[in-house]
Amino acid sequence: xxxGTLRSLPPPGxxxxxxxxxxxxxxxxxxxATNLELLRSWKLTARELDLPGEHPSLGRVTLQQLLAAWxxxxxxxxxxxxxxxxxxxxxxxxxxxxxxPVLTDHMVPxx
Numbered sequence: 001x002x003x004g005t006l007r008s009l010p011p012p013g014x015x016x017x018x019x020x021x022x023x024x025x026x027x028x029x030x031x032x033a034t035n036l037e038l039l040r041s042w043k044l045t046a047r048e049l050d051l052p053g054e055h056p057s058l059g060r061v062t063l064q065q066l067l068a069a070w071x072x073x074x075x076x077x078x079x080x081x082x083x084x085x086x087x088x089x090x091x092x093x094x095x096x097x098x099x100x101p102v103l104t105d106h107m108v109p110x111x
């Protein structure tokens with residue numbers, strides 16, 4: 001996929017082709033590396049990062065805030081993955097479940 005190309009999501013109920021997790025992770029890593037290299041190539045200054053833009057519902061935001069929000073968004077996905085992986089061990093940890101919040105928070109998946 002070319003840089004800047006957006007993919008549309010399939011409509012609800014559409015049959016999806018199975019994709020191996022490994023291939024998705026490889027694609028993600030490649031896209032992330034390309035995007036980070038592009039961002040680094042801009043050599044943004046502190047002044048440029050502080051430039052404001054107008055968000056339709058948030059109002060004035062800076063580029064620095066947008067980039068920080070992207071980092072936190074990605075970390076949220078990392079947390080989701082960690083919860084899913086940890087929950088595989090729920091039965092194995094026996095009586096320790098109440099002491100392991102990763103097993104008990106978000107009992108109902110949010111995404």
